[in-house]
Amino acid sequence: MVLALFNRTRHASAEPPAVEPWPETGETWMPEGVTVIERHWNQAMSAIVLVYSADASSYHHVVACLGCHFSAVQDPDSAYSSGLKLTDANRIATQHATGCRALSRAIPDRPDDDSARDQLRKWALTWQRRADKVQIMVSNFDRHRLALQRSNQWIEAELQQLAVDRPDVFAVQRSEYDHTTFYYYVLSAPES
Numbered sequence: 001m002v003l004a005l006f007n008r009t010r011h012a013s014a015e016p017p018a019v020e021p022w023p024e025t026g027e028t029w030m031p032e033g034v035t036v037i038e039r040h041w042n043q044a045m046s047a048i049v050l051v052y053s054a055d056a057s058s059y060h061h062v063v064a065c066l067g068c069h070f071s072a073v074q075d076p077d078s079a080y081s082s083g084l085k086l087t088d089a090n091r092i093a094t095q096h097a098t099g100c101r102a103l104s105r106a107i108p109d110r111p112d113d114d115s116a117r118d119q120l121r122k123w124a125l126t127w128q129r130r131a132d133k134v135q136i137m138v139s140n141f142d143r144h145r146l147a148l149q150r151s152n153q154w155i156e157a158e159l160q161q162l163a164v165d166r167p168d169v170f171a172v173q174r175s176e177y178d179h180t181t182f183y184y185y186v187l188s189a190p191e192s
């Protein structure tokens with residue numbers, strides 16, 4: 001039997017959300033920067049498969065297994081490469097929880113700011129690209145959010161700082177329309 005507990009945290013009120021404990025440890029894990037929406041598991045000792053979202057409106061979802069290293073940000077059965085809707089994320093998480101035989105790993109520690117910054121910069125600057133200049137979005141880091149454990153605001157601030165520190169390989173552009181939206185670009189490294 002696959003269980004899914006709903007754990008919506010975005011309430012209009014200021015009341016802290018009710019979070020259910022992990023079934024096998026009695027703990028609750030809600031890493032900074034994401035909303036855990038569902039938890040799936042197969043049996044008492046099996047790994048939890050999380051469905052979480054990192055965007056404010058919980059529009060796109062990530063499925064991540066806390067036992068093996070499975071994660072999904074897109075539906076492999078879909079012809080479109082847009083983000084996962086909750087129904088698709090639910091289906092993928094259920095399928096994975098049914099088949100995965102891994103035990104839960106230890107919950108990853110929250111990295112300190114220096115480690116998180118180094119890791120974010122590494123992901124950003126090694127972003128695969130086929131053109132000289134490629135736009136990357138904060139959502140491109142969704143898959144890494146359980147390791148990063150930082151808010152969207154933190155990531156945006158770090159990307160803007162990266163553009164200041166490394167203008168040779170990273171650029172940020174402010175929207176001319178609303179002046180609050182930023183666009184981020186990985187540039188090709190200069191010839192050395």
Ligand SMILES: [Zn+2]
Nearest residue numbers: 065068070100
């Ligand atoms: Zn797994």
